[in-house]
Amino acid sequence: MKTWIVYYSLEGNSEYTAQQIAKEMHAELLPLHPVKAYPTGKVSKLIWGGKSAVMSEAPALEPYQFDKADCARIIFGFPVWASKIAPPLRTFIRNNDLKGIRFAAFACQTAGGSDKAFIQLKSELGIDALDAELVLNDPKTNPDDANLQKIKDFCEKLSF
Numbered sequence: 372m373k374t375w376i377v378y379y380s381l382e383g384n385s386e387y388t389a390q391q392i393a394k395e396m397h398a399e400l401l402p403l404h405p406v407k408a409y410p411t412g413k414v415s416k417l418i419w420g421g422k423s424a425v426m427s428e429a430p431a432l433e434p435y436q437f438d439k440a441d442c443a444r445i446i447f448g449f450p451v452w453a454s455k456i457a458p459p460l461r462t463f464i465r466n467n468d469l470k471g472i473r474f475a476a477f478a479c480q481t482a483g484g485s486d487k488a489f490i491q492l493k494s495e496l497g498i499d500a501l502d503a504e505l506v507l508n509d510p511k512t513n514p515d516d517a518n519l520q521k522i523k524d525f526c527e528k529l530s531f
C-alpha cells in the first residue's frame with residue numbers, strides 16, 4: 372500500500388514540495404484542481420483566496436483518481452491562506468472515507484500562520500496529531516538549500 376501526496380498549489384511552491392517528497396518516498400501525487408480556478412493576480416488572489424479560506428469553503432473539484440484500497444498514508448500539502456488550509460483540501464477530506472489511513476502534512480507559507488492551519492487540518496480530519504509536519508517558506512520562489520534537508524528529515528520521520 373502506498374503513500375499518497377494529496378495537495379493543492381496555486382503558485383507552485385506546494386507543488387514543488389510535493390514533487391520533492393514524492394522523489395524521496397516514491398509516493399503517488401494527487402494534485403487537486405478546483406472546477407473554478409482561483410485567480411493568480413497580485414490582489415485578486417488575496418481577495419478571492421482569502422475570502423474562500425476565511426469562509427471555510429469547500430469548492431467543487433475536477434475529477435481525480437484516488438484508490439483508498441492502495442493507500443496506507445496521505446501526506447496533505449497546501450499553501451497557508453489567511454492562517455488556514457487552502458479550501459480544496461476540505462473538499463477532498465469531506466468527499467472521501469479516510470478511515471484507517473494515517474496522515475502527515477506540509478504547509479507552504481511566506482511568513483506565518485501554519486500553526487493555526489495545521490490545527491484546522493487536524494480538526495477537519497478529526498484527529499489529534501499528524502505523524503509528521505513540515506513548514507517551508509516559499510520554497511520555489513525563494514530557493515534555500517536548507518529546505519531540501521527539512522524535506523529529507525520529514526520523509527525520514529515517515530519511514531518508520
Ligand SMILES: Cc1cc2nc3c(=O)[nH]c(=O)nc-3n(C[C@H](O)[C@H](O)[C@H](O)COP(=O)(O)O)c2cc1C
Pocket residue numbers: 379380381382383384385386416417418419420421449450451452453454455479480481482483484508509510
Ligand atoms: C489568499 C492567500 C492568503 C495567504 N495567506 C498567508 C498567510 O496567512 N501567511 C503566510 O505566511 N503566507 C500567506 N500567503 C502566501 C502563501 O501561503 C505562500 O506564498 C505559499 O508558499 C504559496 O504556495 P503555492 O505556491 O503552493 O500556492 C497567502 C497567499 C494567498 C494567495
